[in-house]
Amino acid sequence: MATTSNIGDLWGSSTPARMSTDIGHLWEGQQTTAPTDQPEIGNLWSASTQEHPAPPTSSVGDLWGGLNPENGLPKQPAQPSSVGERFSRAWNNPNRGFLGRVFDTANTPLLDLHREGATGFEAGAEDVLSGLTSPLSLLLTIGTLGTGGLVESGGVAALRTAGLGAEEIGGIAKGAKILSDANKAGRSLSEGLDLAEQAGVNRDLLQRGLSALKDAGFTTDSLTSKGMIRRGGAAGLRVLSVSPLKAETVATGLQALTDAGFTAQQAMQAAELSPKVLDALKDGDYKEAERLAVNVLGSGTFAALGAHSVAKDAAPIFDEVSSRAGLRVKDTPENNLIAKHFGKYDRDVVQAGRSNELWAQDLRDKYGKITPTQQQRIFNYVQAGLDPDTMASRHNALAEAAGSSEHIPSLSSEPVTSGMSSERVQELIDSKHIQKSYTPAEISDLLTSYDPRQLSAEEKALAVAVREKLNESLETSQKAGVLKDGIESYLTQIWEKDGNNAAANKLRHDAQQGAFDVNTTMARQRMFDNAFEGQLLGRKLAETDPIALAANNANSFARAIAAREAIARLKDSSELASDTRPLVALSGHGEVVDGENGASVLVHPSSMTKITIPDDTVSTLQNSGALQRGLHDGSIVKLNKPVTMDSIGGEIDRLENRSIGRPIKFDVEGNVELRKQIDTLKAIRDGREPASSLDAYNAQQKPLYAWDTHGYQPVDHAAFRGWKHVATSPSGDPVLLQSDMLVHPEAAEYLNRRLGLDSQGPGDNAVGKALLKANREGKGLLLFGSPFHVAQEALRAVMTGVNPFGIERWDLANDPVLAKGVEHGLTLGRDHRELSAFKDGELQGHSALLSKVPGLRQIQSGLDNFLFQKYIPSLKARAFRSLQERYAKAYPDWTADKVAEVAAADTNERFGGINYKKIGRTAATQNWFKLAALAPDWLEGEVRSIARPFGTEGKIARIDMLRGAAALWTASRVLNYLISGNGHYEAPFGVALKGDDGREKVYSIRTLPTDALHAISDPTGFISGRFSPIVRAGTEMATGRDEYGRKLQKSGLLYDLFRSVAPIPAQSAVKSLTGEAPELNTKEQTAKALGLSVYPYRTEAQKLADTLASDHYEGGVVDPMNLRAHRAQLRIEESVRLGEIPMSEVPMLAREAGLGKDQINQIRKHVIETKNLNPDEASLYLRAARLPMKDFLQVMDTATSREQKVLEPLYENKRRDYLTRTRKNHLPSQRITDAVYNRLATK
Known part of the structure; x- marks a missing residue:
């Protein structure tokens, strides 16, 4: 078959192009017939540059604008000599629209600081400095970095x-x-x-x-504040008679927008140029790499400065917006006070949960594995009060109810119960409920579990330990007044399905009525009787593991106590809300009223009360002026009203009653104080003293003030209910009241979020719940079996400087440093809210489907339990101790609380587990994040960790990030030189290995430095790769295309959905077998499945060509067979190109791979076109060949100098063809508006 040797023929040109022999003799031996006046390739580029207006230099220089007159390649154009000429060129650029010309003009430098002969570093500095002199950059820089206080704030x-x-x-x-x-x-x-x-x-x-x-x-x-916009804008608005506060608010918003604009401008430039640094390094153009690197460093530095200004100037706006969006609560003294007291609550809860978990672990270690039958027998023995006779009599009762003749001799003829009479027990036996609910096998197991003869000595000893644990928690909870809450929790754990049965309801009723408030023995007995009574009713127990039940029971009581104590601390706190009122207040009070039979107390158990202000607080309020402000706005009221002639009788009665049974007090003259006051009032009443004497009497009375608690809000939580307090009767006797605690409006929002009482957003409706459940299932399947998280946690530990090996037996009770960390936001392990937290190595996996598959359930539970409950908490405990010590040394002026707070936040961000309750994140917002992101907590932690080094508290994070980056970069360079003799600086944190296809693949590990580089250089790609399965599936269904942009059949949509949630290792295997990712072979896909990043390095031009070329494919439907054929075709092409097989063998190999005649012709054509090119260059050439001229020029402008030389022949053909077609098919009036034509045709 004849093949064309003329590139012009490939494009249907009737006139073959003349080939330059100065580009490496790629087409040696070819004859050319081009006219002699056809310009050389270099002249083609030169001609298009000489008179074509070059785009102006941006704030870092227009690095790729214009064409080099020497080689026809894009370069930084020489700037016009005067400012006017530069602005004229920018404004009159025919290739830009109006907005583009405005932007270019605003970005045109006033000063051109470039000089001939500059080194790469010097040229980069000149780019940065010249760019900063553009009008837009000057405005944004001065507006952001400040005026030094030239304008009054x-x-x-x-x-x-x-x-x-x-x-x-x-x-x-x-x-x-x-x-x-x-x-x-x-x-x-x-x-x-x-x-x-x-x-x-x-x-x-x-x-x-x-x-x-x-x-x-x-x-x-x-x-x-020194921001020019904020100060100047506010001053200008005040001149226009705008109130100072409104002027400041508006100006602050404008300042924040200016700061954000400056930051975005610099950050975008850094992100745009950073990949080009790597491209230049790969190309070996180190001078260009130096210039670009300086530009990136300059832009990055200014972006960091701008971000600092944004954080400061936009803080009030961000605080308001983030609060409204549910990201966090406002940073107010009231919320900080709640965080402080509930930090102690977190410490108490975590300490209790961990202590009970360790108690359970120690018992299991001591007594070994306990079978389910043993668990139920020990449980029944504990329920029987450790009495074999009671256990045997209950066995007999159940056997009779089940219709079994099995009988165990016992001393007691009746089952001992404290809540039922013998008649009631017999009634339940006769009802035979158990026969209706239990299968014969279940009845047999139940009766066996009640057989005391099978109790071993070890089982009895274990039962004693469990009994002691239950007794201890019951007594503790009774003293704290939370017994009823603990019993309710106990009931919800013990019964299968709901706990709504007669036995449970009776126990619940007794608890709610306060029957056990002072009698823990009765409470214990009734709880233990409950299981037997329920079984007689035909109910089944959901859980009989005595160790887990006892630990969970103790933990439930401890959580209730901790919540109660947190509210008590708030109640007793001296800190106040902004209106000087307390943050919490009791809802009931007693009020003295007059009646026919004298004064009495009227009880208002659900109304608000006025809370008397202590004397020392009154003094503080007076000194600060807050007392007068409070009296003025009504938040403070004066309780004692002046005595008048109309009320003098009631005052005398009050004092008379007050004197009854009270110790006698004498004044300095030896008079009884109360009697003297009474006599004085009686004298005034009877006319023996003038009425004006009441003024002197009233002046002697100490003023009493109280906070008015109108507007306080209820909180639907057990810790706020059932508070007891005392009112005083007219005779001075205490009156005991019980009511609920209400919350100040300024504290209500945070408290509701902190306690998980706010709206769940999508979790509040059936559809949202289904989506959340499906999304969780998809994530669980996707991440199953992947070693990614274990590797990431270990690498984070190494970067932090702590040992990544070993499981630690941490315990807050014996570790005050760790306890302080938890108090200030550190999260450690599981929540311990569910009973499963105390089961033997059991953890509910993320996938419900896998948990139902025997074998996989154990694997999933084991992996998750090891990672999330053992490994990560151990790493975080070690990391926090280390970071706490380092932060204390780095910031000696910080308080211990501040050090602990920042160290805890840093630890959570590095290892996962952000304390969303502490920051006040709403459940609704977090649920939306769960729907959108694959791992929202991990993603947010990464973003925060990347941002932390740039903040004012980022000294330690900067050190660790730089140290980790330096170590990884050095190791990568050493390995690259050892393997290939090439440093491969284009892959700063990776090792390049040549694959079977001749292309180099970069192997790297995911770390914070690599993720930071990814986020900075490709923010869109960084975020898009972290979407949840449900978002990916929705996107594919909406677009009809897969992750590679290929069109999917309708049947393929379902297949792609299931494949997208398949475990990551399985996905890699499938892609390798089906050829869905032809760039990676089986070995490379296996490396990806093990958690490594494996990818072929692609320059910015290659990426752009891939993206643009994908829009010019036929758009054929993705089919596994077609994918395998395509991969085979690429393999054959590469083998021929590398000389591994001759062209004559192509038809035979192609037919063996199932390729047809058209594909064989394509192989021949592609091989000829890309002769002597390496795989990356060949790929770029073939993709660029598909592009129309406008897109092709974008690729040329983005390409490195080496890539531009590869594309030179293609450019010549495409340019000539475009000019010919345009001159033939378009009128001069049409051509003049064609920007591509003008660029190519202008001489």
Whole structure:
């Protein structure tokens, strides 16, 4: 078969192109017949550059604009000599629309700092500095980085309005800065005031200034902001008579937008250029790599500075937006106080859960494996009060009810129960409920479990330990007043399905009525009788593992106690809400009223009360001016009203009653105080003293103040119900009341989120629940068997500097450092809320389907239990201790609480387990994240870990990130040189190995540095690869295309859905066998299945060509057979290109692979076109050949210099063909508006 040797023929051109022999003699020996006036290839590019307007340089230089007159390749164009010419070219660029020309003009540098002969590093610095002189960059830079305080801030204006002078404002500003620094170090307001006073700031003046700012609606930050937009904008608005607060709010928003614009501009430039650095390194163009690297470093540095400004200037806006979006609660003193007290709650809960878990583990280690039959027998023995006779009599009763003649001799003729009479027991036996509910086999197992003769000595000893544990938790809970809550939890765990049966309901009723409040013996007996009674009713127990039940029971009581104590701490706290009222208050109170028979107490158990303010708090409120503000706005009321002639009788009666049974007190003159007051009032009443004497009497009475708790809200949680408190009767006797605790409006939102009482969003309806369940199942299947998480956790430990090996027996009770970490947000292991947390190595896997498959269920449970309950908590415990010590040394001014809080957050971000309750994330928002992301917690942790080094608290994170990156980069370089003698700098954290197809594949491990590089260089790809199965499936169904952009059949949609949730190792195997990922062979797919990243390195031009070429395929439907044929064709092409097989053998090999005549012709054509090219160059050439001229030019502009040389012949043919067709088919008036034509034709 004759083959064409002329590239022009490939494009249907009637005139073959002349080939340059200066590009490596790729087509040696070919004859050319081009006219002599046809320009050389280099001249073609030169001609298109000489008069064609070049795009202006952006803020880092337009790195790929224009064409090199020497070789016809894109290069940075030489800039016009004057500013006017540069702006004129930018504005008159015919290839840009109006908005594009506006942007280009705004980005045109005022100064061109480039010079001839500059090195790569110098050229990069010149790019950065020149770019910063563009109007847009100047505006954004100055607007973001500040004016140095040249304009008066809104806070200063507010203080001037309050009557403060310049010297006073200066002192307040100094104090405000000290307070801000103290707050960042974790110090309280009182400590900050002390520090300011030590620095010479007048304390009273500072407090007065703070009050003035607060009254005006400002924060202390309004005194120190130096942003030009914020200060200048606010000042301008104030001139226009806009109120200072509104002016500051608007200006702050504009400042935040400016900061964000500057940051985005610089970050986009860094992200756009960073892959090109790697391309230049792969190409061996180190000078270009140096120039680009300096540009990336400069843009990245400015982006980091801008991000810092965004974080500061946009903090109030972000706080409001994130709160409304449910991402977190606002950073307020009230919410911080709740976080503080509930941090202790978290510590108590985790400590109790872990202690009970260790108790259960120790018992299992001591007594070994316990079979289900043994578990039920020990359970029944405990329920029988460790009495074999009671156990035997219950056996006999159940046997009779089941119609069995089996009988065990016992001393007791009746089963001992504390809640039923013998008549009731016999009635239940006669009803034969058990025969209707139990199968014969189940009846046999039940009776065997009640046989005391089969109890071994070890089983009896274990039962004693379980009994003691139950007794201990019952007594503790009774003392704490949470017995009824614990019993309810016990009932929900013990009974199969719901706990709604007569036996359970009776026990529940007794608990709710307070029958066990002072009698734990009765409570214990009734709980133990409950199982036997329920079985007589035909009910089945859901759980009989005595160790798990006892541990879970103790833990349920401990959780209830911890919640109760947290609310008590809030109630007794001296910290107040912004309106000076307490955060929680009791709902019931007793009020003295007058009646026919004298004064009495009217009880209001569900109404709000006025809470008396202690004397020391009154003094503090008076000094700060808050008392007068509270009296004015109604949040504080004065309780004792002045006595008048109309009320003097009631006051005398009150004092008379008060004197009964009270110790006598004398004044300094020896008079009885109460009697003297009574006599004085009687004298005034009887007219022996003038009425004006009441003024003196009233003046002597100590004023009593109280907070008005109107507007407080209920919280639907057991810890807020059933609080006892005391009111006083008219005679002075205490009156015991019981009511609920209500919450201040400012604290209600966070408390509801903290306790999980807020809306579940998609989890509140049947459809949402189904989607969440399906999504969880998909994730469980997808991640099953993958070693990714274990490897990632180990690598994070190495980066943190802790030992990645070994399981630690951590225990908060004996580890105060770890306990402090949990108190400040550290998460460790399971929640211990469910009974399964105390089962023998049992953990509910993420996939319900796998949990139903014998063998796979044990594997899944074992893997998950090891990873999430043993390995990760051990790593986090070691990591926190290390980070806590390092943060304390790095930030010596921080308080211990601040150190613990930051170390805990950093640990959670590195290893997973962000404390969403602490930050106040709503359940609805997190449920939406669960639907959208594959692993939302891990993804958010990664993003936070990548961002942390750039923050003000990121010193330790920076050290670890840089240390990890340096170690990984060095190891990669050493391995690359040892393997291939090439450093492969284009793969900074990977090792390049040549595959069977001749292409180099990069092998790397996923670490924070590699993920950070991925996120920075390809943010879209970073996020898109982390979508959940349900989002991926939805996208494929909506577009009808798979992850590679290939069209799917309708039947293929279902197949692709199931394949997308198949375990990752299985996916890799399937792709290898079917050829769905032809770039990777079986060995490479296996490496991916083991958790490595394996990919062929592709330059930006290759990526762009792939993307653009995919739009010009026929769009054939994906079929496994077609995929295998395509992969075979690629293999044959590569073998011929490498000289491994001659062209003559192609037909035979192709037919053996099932290829047809058309595919054989394609092989020949592609081999000729790509002769002497390596696999990557050949792939780029063939994909670029499919592109129309406009897309082809995009690839050329993106390509490296080496790639541009490869594409030169193709460019010449495509250019000539495009010009010919356009001149033939379009009028001059049409051609003048064709930007591609103008670029190619302009001489």
